[in-house]
Amino acid sequence: MxxxxxxxxxxxSRYLERAEHxxxxxxxxxxxxxxxxxxxxxxxxxxxLQALGNPPEVEWEGDLYKIxxxxxxxxxxESSVKSCIMLARENARQVREQLSTEQWQRLNRLFHQxxxxxxxxxxxxxxxMPSVLDGIHLFQGVTDSLMSHGEGWQFIQVGRFLxxxxxxxxxxxxxxxxxxxxxDRLSEHAEQIELIGLLRSCTxxxxxxxxxxxxxxxxxxxxxxxxxxxxxxxIRYSIDTVNAALEAIHKDAGRQWADDLMRLTGRLQxxxxxxxxxxxxxxxxxxxxxxxxxxxxxxxDLIYARYIHYSVQMALAD
Numbered sequence: 126m127x128x129x130x131x132x133x134x135x136x137x138s139r140y141l142e143r144a145e146h147x148x149x150x151x152x153x154x155x156x157x158x159x160x161x162x163x164x165x166x167x168x169x170x171x172x173x174l175q176a177l178g179n180p181p182e183v184e185w186e187g188d189l190y191k192i193x194x195x196x197x198x199x200x201x202x203e204s205s206v207k208s209c210i211m212l213a214r215e216n217a218r219q220v221r222e223q224l225s226t227e228q229w230q231r232l233n234r235l236f237h238q239x240x241x242x243x244x245x246x247x248x249x250x251x252x253x254m255p256s257v258l259d260g261i262h263l264f265q266g267v268t269d270s271l272m273s274h275g276e277g278w279q280f281i282q283v284g285r286f287l288x289x290x291x292x293x294x295x296x297x298x299x300x301x302x303x304x305x306x307x308x309d310r311l312s313e314h315a316e317q318i319e320l321i322g323l324l325r326s327c328t329x330x331x332x333x334x335x336x337x338x339x340x341x342x343x344x345x346x347x348x349x350x351x352x353x354x355x356x357x358x359x360i361r362y363s364i365d366t367v368n369a370a371l372e373a374i375h376k377d378a379g380r381q382w383a384d385d386l387m388r389l390t391g392r393l394q395x396x397x398x399x400x401x402x403x404x405x406x407x408x409x410x411x412x413x414x415x416x417x418x419x420x421x422x423x424x425x426d427l428i429y430a431r432y433i434h435y436s437v438q439m440a441l442a443d
Contacts, residue, residue: 128433130223131280133216135428138284140213144206145261146292147177148254151196153325155250158189160318172303176296176326180204193250197257198242206257207239225271228264235260276377282370283428290363291421293327297350297360298414304343305411317341324350327358347410348402360417361397367424368394374432383431386424393420 154173158166170185170192180202183195197206214236217224224232238260242253265285272278300323311319320341324330333349353359368390375383405413 130220130277132433133220134223134277134280135284135433137213137216137220138281139288140209140216141261141264142285142288143204143292144209144213145258146289147196147204147206147209148258148261149328150176150296150326151193152254152258153322155189155193156325157318157322160315168303168307172299176292176299177204178295190249193254197254198239210235210239210257220277223277225267227267227271231260231264231267235264276374279370279373283367283374286363286366286370287421287424289358290360290367291418293350293358293360293363294414294417294421296326297323297347298411298418301347301414302411320346329356329358332356332358344402344406347406351405352397352400352402354398361394364390364394364397371428383427386427386431389420389427390424393417393424 150173154169157169166187167185174180174183174185177196180196181204183192183202185192195202195205199205200207200211202208214232217229217232221229235257239257242249268278268281272281320343321330324333324341324346327350329346329350332353333346336349336353337345349356350359352361354361354365356362368387371387371390375387
């Protein structure tokens with residue numbers, strides 16, 4: 126597969142996953158504002174922005190609609206949902222021949238939905254954001270159902286789950302740091318609300334309850350989101366999927382000089398497979414999570430070095 130095509134499919138998937146993650150965090154924090162008995166809105170929104178990587182010039186100023194607009198429909202914000210979907214569509218346009226008609230139609234519909242909405246109507250928070258989330262899920266479903274699961278689909282898998290692993294690790298690290306550094310201890314009710322918010326931020330509330338019942342325990346929540354091998358939004362599941370997709374690409378491409386990439390993903394996969402949550406908490410859990418984020422960035426860099434921006438000499442040597 127041409128490196129240009131691989132690059133576009135990879136980023137198409139990453140941008141859509143990033144948009145979904147932003148919408149989910151926004152939706153969860155809007156819902157948490159209904160509970161005024163526990164944590165302050167300032168603390169929650171600052172934490173949410175940290176979990177999104179502190180988007181430039183986006184700050185919580187006490188105006189819910191303003192921050193919602195900045196995170197979703199503000200085209201000047203490069204990390205907004207609108208910008209991500211526009212970039213995803215542009216990448217798709219450049220490799221239109223690789224996508225099915227249904228994929229293109231779903232993505233094009235999503236593009237027109239976010240570019241035509243002004244964000245000034247009453248349905249902005251209630252109807253618009255959930256409908257965009259549905260549109261992203263529909264595109265992902267159509268992609269898995271109708272696209273041949275060859276090399277192009279594998280690059281889409283890598284982009285989607287590498288973005289998910291990195292974003293989830295950052296989210297958990299921010300929550301964990303906030304929990305350790307805040308001197309004020311929350312009441313039992315407030316603690317339960319915050320834990321539900323954390324699970325919902327990872328679409329994990331119902332999945333967690335099916336494994337552990339509704340007994341909300343912080344250690345078990347960390348274990349589920351980090352290490353559960355069957356839950357699609359856990360970090361372990363995401364890295365397992367990235368590793369499997371890269372192995373398929375590596376096998377098809379036959380590039381021995383990508384072995385260092387496979388070793389890096391294999392080490393990360395092994396650390397998650399054999400990790401016990403008690404061991405992580407006894408050490409520096411925050412550093413462990415930051416290491417996952419760094420390793421995801423290293424995997425991204427090696428993907429580019431080995432499959433996107435590789436030199437002619439490396440290709441000939443292979």
